[in-house]
Amino acid sequence: xxxxxxxxxxxxxxxxxxxxxxxxxxxxxxxxxxxxxxxxxxxxxxxxxxxxxxxxxxxxxxxxxxxxxxxxxxxxxxxxxxxxxxxxxxxxxxxxxxxxxxxxxxxxxxxxxxxxxxxxxxxxxxxxxxxxxxxxxxxxxxxxxxxxxxxxxxxxxxxxxxxxxxxxxxxxxxxxxxxxxxxxxxxxxxxxxxxxxxxxxxxxxxxxxxxxxxxxxxxxxxxxxxxxxxxxxxxxxxxxxxxxxxxxxxxxxxxxxxxxxxxxxxxxxxxxxxxxxxxxxxxxxxxxxxxxxxxxxxxxxxxxxxxxxxxxxxxxxxxxxxxxxxxxxxxxxxxxxxxxxxxxxxxxxxxxxxxxxxxxxxxxxxx
Amino acid sequence: xxxxxxxxxxxxxxxxxxxxxxxxxxxxxxxxxxxxxxxxxxxxxxxxxxxxxxxxxxxxxxxxxxxxxxxxxxxxxxxxxxxxxxxxxxxxxxxxxxxxxxxxxxxxxxxxxxxxxxxxxxxxxxxxxxxxxxxxxxxxxxxxxxxxxxxxxxxxxxxxxxxxxxxxxxxxxxxxxxxxxxxxxxxxxxxxxxxxxxxxxxxxxxxxxxxxxxxxxxxxxxxxxxxxxxxxxxxxxxxxxxxxxxxxxxxxxxxxxxxxxxxxxxxxxxxxxxxxxxxxxxxxxxxxxxxxxxxxxxxxxxxxxxxxxxxxxxxxxxxxxxxxxxxxxxxxxxxxxxxxxxxxxxxx
Numbered sequence: 001x002x003x004x005x006x007x008x009x010x011x012x013x014x015x016x017x018x019x020x021x022x023x024x025x026x027x028x029x030x031x032x033x034x035x036x037x038x039x040x041x042x043x044x045x046x047x048x049x050x051x052x053x054x055x056x057x058x059x060x061x062x063x064x065x066x067x068x069x070x071x072x073x074x075x076x077x078x079x080x081x082x083x084x085x086x087x088x089x090x091x092x093x094x095x096x097x098x099x100x101x102x103x104x105x106x107x108x109x110x111x112x113x114x115x116x117x118x119x120x121x122x123x124x125x126x127x128x129x130x131x132x133x134x135x136x137x138x139x140x141x142x143x144x145x146x147x148x149x150x151x152x153x154x155x156x157x158x159x160x161x162x163x164x165x166x167x168x169x170x171x172x173x174x175x176x177x178x179x180x181x182x183x184x185x186x187x188x189x190x191x192x193x194x195x196x197x198x199x200x201x202x203x204x205x206x207x208x209x210x211x212x213x214x215x216x217x218x219x220x221x222x223x224x225x226x227x228x229x230x231x232x233x234x235x236x237x238x239x240x241x242x243x244x245x246x247x248x249x250x251x252x253x254x255x256x257x258x259x260x261x262x263x264x265x266x267x268x269x270x271x272x273x274x275x276x277x278x279x280x281x282x283x284x285x286x287x288x289x290x291x292x293x294x295x296x297x298x299x300x301x302x303x304x305x306x307x308x309x310x311x312x313x314x315x316x317x318x319x320x321x322x323x324x325x326x327x328x329x330x331x332x333x334x335x336x337x338x339x340x341x342x343x344x345x346x347x348x349x350x351x352x353x354x355x356x357x358x359x360x361x362x363x364x365x366x367x
Numbered sequence: 368x369x370x371x372x373x374x375x376x377x378x379x380x381x382x383x384x385x386x387x388x389x390x391x392x393x394x395x396x397x398x399x400x401x402x403x404x405x406x407x408x409x410x411x412x413x414x415x416x417x418x419x420x421x422x423x424x425x426x427x428x429x430x431x432x433x434x435x436x437x438x439x440x441x442x443x444x445x446x447x448x449x450x451x452x453x454x455x456x457x458x459x460x461x462x463x464x465x466x467x468x469x470x471x472x473x474x475x476x477x478x479x480x481x482x483x484x485x486x487x488x489x490x491x492x493x494x495x496x497x498x499x500x501x502x503x504x505x506x507x508x509x510x511x512x513x514x515x516x517x518x519x520x521x522x523x524x525x526x527x528x529x530x531x532x533x534x535x536x537x538x539x540x541x542x543x544x545x546x547x548x549x550x551x552x553x554x555x556x557x558x559x560x561x562x563x564x565x566x567x568x569x570x571x572x573x574x575x576x577x578x579x580x581x582x583x584x585x586x587x588x589x590x591x592x593x594x595x596x597x598x599x600x601x602x603x604x605x606x607x608x609x610x611x612x613x614x615x616x617x618x619x620x621x622x623x624x625x626x627x628x629x630x631x632x633x634x635x636x637x638x639x640x641x642x643x644x645x646x647x648x649x650x651x652x653x654x655x656x657x658x659x660x661x662x663x664x665x666x667x668x669x670x671x672x673x674x675x676x677x678x679x680x681x682x683x684x685x686x687x688x689x690x691x692x693x694x695x696x697x698x699x700x701x702x703x704x705x706x707x708x709x710x711x712x713x714x715x
Binding site: 005008012014017018046047048049050052053098226341342352361362363 | 640704707
C-alpha cells in the first residue's frame with residue numbers, strides 16, 4: 001500500500017532511473033569525477049544507493065554544501081556561550097543542536113538550564129521575541145543562499161517593527177566562492193559540478209557561467225530526487241564527453257537563469273559580502289554574508305560581546321579534505337572508529353546533510 | 368441587631384488540580400470519588416485497599432511497566448490515558464501473555480483542569496474495557512506548577528503467558544519472514560505535527576490501539592509459527608528490527624517498496640527530512656514468522672482492522688549479523704540504523 005505522491009513519485013520512478021543509468025553507462029566513455037555541491041544531494045545519493053548503481057567510470061565526490069558542516073567552530077562556541085546566558089532564548093534549526101563545540105553542544109546547554117529552542121523558520125524566532133519582550137531572543141542564522149532570504153527577512157522585519165530584543169548570530173556562506181576555492185586548489189580532482197538546486201532557485205545560475213568559463217568545467221543545476229540526480233549526472237557526463245564547459249539547467253521545474261529577484265534583493269538589503277571562515281577549510285575571502293552597518297544592532301556577536309572566542313579543531317578530523325572532495329569519508333582513518341555520530345570529531349559526522357554521517361548511516365558495510 | 372458571623376469554610380469545589388488533591392486528605396478523597404471511581408470502579412478498586420489481592424491463573428506470569436509523558440497530552444487519534452493503557456497491554460501481548468490486570472500511577476501538575484483529567488480517566492476506562500483488562504490499583508501525586516508537564520502516567524501490567532508459546536527477540540532464524548501489521552509512523556507524526564512550532568497542519572491520526580485481540584487470535588491459530596513479536600514504538604520499525612537482529616545475531620533484509628506509509632505521513636516526513644521507519648507507532652506489530660507459515664499468519668491478521676494492511680516486508684538472513692539492510696526500489700542496498708536520538712528537522 002503505497003499511495004502515489006505528486007511531485008515526488010515522478011522523480012523517484014525506478015523504471016526511469018534505470019533508463020537514465022543505462023544512458024549514463026552508454027555515454028560515459030572516460031573516467032570522470034563529479035562533485036555534487038549540496039549535502040542534501042549527498043544524502044539522497046547515498047540513501048538511495050545511486051553511487052552503487054553508477055558505472056565505475058563515474059566517481060561522485062561530495063561537496064561543501066552542508067551548512068552545519070561548514071559553520072566554524074568559533075561560531076559554535078559563540079552560540080554555546082550566548083545560549084547559556086540567563087536572559088537569552090536561543091533559537092536554531094534543529095540540525096545545529098547536536099554539533100559539538102570543544103566540550104559540549106547546544107543540547108547540553110539546554111539540559112544545564114539554557115533556554116534553547118528548535119524553530120522551523122527565523123520568523124518563528126521573531127515571534128518568540130514578540131511574545132517574550134523581557135528576554136533576549138537570538139537566532140542562529142547559518143546556511144547558504146537558501147536560508148539567507150528568510151534570515152534577512154527576519155532582521156528586516158525586526159527593524160521595521162522596532163523589535164529590539166531580537167538578534168542573529170550570523171554564519172552565512174555562499175557557493176560560488178567555495179567552488180572557486182576547490183577548483184583553485186592544486187589537489188583538485190573535480191571535473192564537473194552538480195550545482196545545488198535550491199541555492200540556484202534563489203540566486204539563479206547566471207553567476208556560475210563565469211566559473212564554468214574560467215575553470216573550464218561544466219556546471220549543472222540539479223534537483224534532489226533520484227531521477228533528477230541521475231538526469232543531472234547524465235547531462236554533466238555528456239558535457240564532459242563533448243568537452244563543453246557550460247552551465248546547463250537540469251532543474252527547470254524550480255530554477256531559472258535569473259533566480260528569484262525579490263529574495264536576492266532582500267538578501268542585499270540586509271547583508272553584505274564578507275570574508276568567512278569555513279569549518280575544516282579555513283578562510284575563503286568574499287565567501288560569506290554579514291549584516292550591513294545599518295543592521296549592526298541586530299548582530300548577536302556584538303550585543304553579547306563574544307567576538308573574541310576562538311576554538312581548536314580535533315587534529316584527527318579530516319573533514320576539510322572531505323568537504324573539498326579530496327577524501328571520501330570512509331578513507332579517513334578515524335571514520336567509524338574514533339569518529340561516529342555518537343562521538344563526532346567534526347560536523348560532517350553530525351549533520352543530516354554531512355557526508356561522513358551519510359556514509360556512516362547508510363553505507364558502513366554495504367559497499 | 369443580630370450578628371451572624373460567617374465562618375469561612377474551605378473551598379471544596381475546584382476546577383483545577385490543587386496541591387491538596389495529592390495530600391491524602393479530604394480533597395484527595397473527593398478527587399477519587401469525583402474523577403477516578405465513577406469510571407474505573409471494579410470489585411478490586413472498590414475496596415479502596417492499598418493493594419489488590421489477585422488470583423492468577425496457573426502458568427507463567429508476565430509483568431511489565433511503562434511511563435507515559437507524551438506532549439501534547441491530547442493528540443489527534445487519542446490521549447495520554449488510552450496510550451498508557453494500550454501501551455502496557457501491548458507490552459504484555461507481544462510476549463505471548465493474556466493481559467489481565469493493570470495499575471496506574473498519576474503525577475499531576477498543579478493547575479491541571481479537572482475536566483481534562485476526567486477525559487483522560489474516562490478514556491483509560493474505555494481502553495481497559497476494550498482490551499479486557501482491569502485497573503486494580505492506583506496512586507495519585509500532585510507536584511507544583513512547572514514540576515511536571517500537566518500529567519505523567521505510569522501503568523504496570525500483569526498477564527499469564529499462553530502455554531506452549533515461547534516468544535523472544537533471540538528466536539529469529541535465517542529464513543524467517545518479517546511481517547509488519549500496517550502503516551508506519553502514524554503516531555509519531557500525529558504528535559509532531561500537533562506540537563506547536565510547525566506551521567503546517569495535517570490530518571494524521573495516531574494509531575494508538577490495543578493489539579492483544581489480534582495477537583491472541585494469531586497465537587491461537589498459528590502458535591508454532593511465531594518466533595518473535597514486538598510493537599515498534601519509540602525509534603520506530605528501524606529500532607525494533609535492529610533490536611531483533613542484534614538479539615538473535617542474525618541479519619534482516621527488508622524491501623523498500625513493501626513498507627506501507629500513509630500519504631500524509633510520507634508528506635510530513637518528506638518536509639521534515641525524517642525517515643518514517645524511525646518514527647514511533649502505538650498500534651503496530653512486527654513479527655518474525657517461519658517462512659512457510661507467513662501467508663497463513665497474514666490471513667489471520669487481515670481479518671482484523673488493525674492488521675488489514677499487514678504485509679511481509681522482508682526476511683531474516685545469514686549475512687551481516689546484527690544489521691538491518693534495505694533493498695531500495697532501485698536495487699541498491701542501504702543500512703537501516705538505529706535512530707541516534709531526538710529526530711531533528713533539517714535546515715534546508
